[in-house]
Amino acid sequence: MAKREAVLSVIVDAWGGMHPGAWRDPNAPADPAMDLERIKGMVQTAERGKFHCFFLADSLAQAMEKDPAVLALTSNAARYEPFTLLSALAMVTDRIGLALTASTTYSEPFNIARMFASLDHLSGGRAAWNVVTSTGEAAPNFNNHVLEREERYERASEFYDVVSGLWDSLEDDAFRRDKDSGLFFEPGKLHSLNHVGKYFSVEGPLNISRPPQGHPVIAQAGSSTSGLAFAVRVAELLFTYGLELDAAKELYAKVKGMAADEGRNPDDVKVLPSLGIVVGSTQAEADAKLARIDALADPRIGIERLKGLIDYDLTPHDLDGPVPDVPETESWSKTMQDYYLGMAREQNLTVRELALVAMRFDAVAMSADRVADHIEEHVTGNAADGFNVSFADANGSLEIFVDEVVPKLQARGLFHKDYRGATLRENLGLSRPQNRFV
Numbered sequence: 001m002a003k004r005e006a007v008l009s010v011i012v013d014a015w016g017g018m019h020p021g022a023w024r025d026p027n028a029p030a031d032p033a034m035d036l037e038r039i040k041g042m043v044q045t046a047e048r049g050k051f052h053c054f055f056l057a058d059s060l061a062q063a064m065e066k067d068p069a070v071l072a073l074t075s076n077a078a079r080y081e082p083f084t085l086l087s088a089l090a091m092v093t094d095r096i097g098l099a100l101t102a103s104t105t106y107s108e109p110f111n112i113a114r115m116f117a118s119l120d121h122l123s124g125g126r127a128a129w130n131v132v133t134s135t136g137e138a139a140p141n142f143n144n145h146v147l148e149r150e151e152r153y154e155r156a157s158e159f160y161d162v163v164s165g166l167w168d169s170l171e172d173d174a175f176r177r178d179k180d181s182g183l184f185f186e187p188g189k190l191h192s193l194n195h196v197g198k199y200f201s202v203e204g205p206l207n208i209s210r211p212p213q214g215h216p217v218i219a220q221a222g223s224s225t226s227g228l229a230f231a232v233r234v235a236e237l238l239f240t241y242g243l244e245l246d247a248a249k250e251l252y253a254k255v256k257g258m259a260a261d262e263g264r265n266p267d268d269v270k271v272l273p274s275l276g277i278v279v280g281s282t283q284a285e286a287d288a289k290l291a292r293i294d295a296l297a298d299p300r301i302g303i304e305r306l307k308g309l310i311d312y313d314l315t316p317h318d319l320d321g322p323v324p325d326v327p328e329t330e331s332w333s334k335t336m337q338d339y340y341l342g343m344a345r346e347q348n349l350t351v352r353e354l355a356l357v358a359m360r361f362d363a364v365a366m367s368a369d370r371v372a373d374h375i376e377e378h379v380t381g382n383a384a385d386g387f388n389v390s391f392a393d394a395n396g397s398l399e400i401f402v403d404e405v406v407p408k409l410q411a412r413g414l415f416h417k418d419y420r421g422a423t424l425r426e427n428l429g430l431s432r433p434q435n436r437f438v
């Protein structure tokens with residue numbers, strides 16, 4: 001039997017590499033986030049490697065580093081708005097999927113439906129929406145509007161229903177453009193949604209033709225109970241954090257089971273854990289790259305990040321002393337707090353070492369062979385359908401992945417040799433949704 005092929009996506013959060021020391025590497029570009037030529041080169045390299053998707057994570061706030069003096073040590077303060085950037089990138093690529101994060105808490109469904117429909121047309125059917133509910137960090141920029149998690153997901157669910165309903169406003173064959181009769185489209189094939197719900201009242205119809213994919217591909221990364229329940233209802237790509245093999249298998253089985261309970265085909269929900277890496281042709285090369293950027297990252301950045309992750313400021317504590325006992329958080333970040341403090345206790349980490357862990361964001365240095373083995377182990381072991389790959393450095397890891405990891409995966413029958421279709425849906429083996437009005 002043919003092996004299952006991995007779905008691979010590049011996730012870009014920080015353009016200078018996920019690791020805050022990466023931009024200072026002598027071989028890294030000076031302006032990683034705003035240099036359009038460099039970004040074009042990145043997406044074209046990912047397309048050369050046949051990645052299914054190029055995914056821009058996003059938040060509606062400045063950056064994780066709140067203190068300007070610390071933010072100033074990172075390359076994260078300036079970045080493009082993702083819809084406009086992906087519209088530009090659609091013009092310099094042909095086959096790779098173009099995914100972006102848009103928030104259901106701080107947007108209106110009519111705007112989001114319209115922008116994704118536009119991007120899907122501009123790209124010839126390659127758009128994907130990572131539906132996020134956003135945590136509190138964006139609130140100060142949006143009239144201090146804060147929703148508790150349950151409400152965030154309740155709103156997200158209704159938001160999705162409105163957006164997907166608006167995409168169906170015009171039937172696929174509505175347009176006649178008949179110069180003789182003067183009929184441009186058939187009025188019976190234009191539908192108003194007339195949605196009235198708890199959060200939204202949206203009449204429609206949407207003023208753009210149905211997206212080439214019917215509906216752009218939906219991605220979601222909820223991990224709480226309500227987040228996962230929403231994800232298995234709507235997501236076609238389900239992003240998770242990176243996990244050890246056994247934990248990943250457990251989550252994979254749980255998600256597939258939940259999808260089946262929703263009446264969905266479990267194969268239509270692709271589970272993609274995160275894989276943060278620095279890649280070298282050899283392990284020694286990868287280790288040396290990671291060590292170099294570790295040494296270039298100021299521990300103040302890690303401590304600033306930990307403020308959000310463990311809900312506690314370690315600044316007054318000795319950098320080379322032990323991680324102190326920290327009061328249990330009441331905030332949304334309980335899982336993160338348990339994760340980081342648990343690790344500090346188990347491994348007896350100093351404050352400096354824990355700051356480094358936070359700056360690495362779980363990125364691991366791996367040779368091209370090890371990356372291919374990791375992907376094979378998880379995909380053949382029913383622990384993942386593929387990976388959302390992020391690169392910790394901006395110094396050649398993407399290129400080594402494309403030139404060395406991808407051919408290894410292809411030779412093992414674990415990755416497609418070329419794009420199979422024109423649209424992202426076709427390349428993911430997902431069917432085109434029916435129009436609900438037909």
Ligand SMILES: Cc1cc2nc3c(=O)[nH]c(=O)nc-3n(C[C@H](O)[C@H](O)[C@H](O)COP(=O)(O)O)c2cc1C
Nearest residue numbers: 057058101132134221222223224227239240241274
């Ligand atoms: C791979 C991945 C990418 C994510 N990208 C974003 C993002 O771009 N913007 C965002 O606000 N949240 C992002 N998130 C956070 C999730 O949307 C979600 O809030 C988080 O996993 C916690 O789940 P919960 O909302 O169910 O508590 C991402 C999570 C993962 C695992």
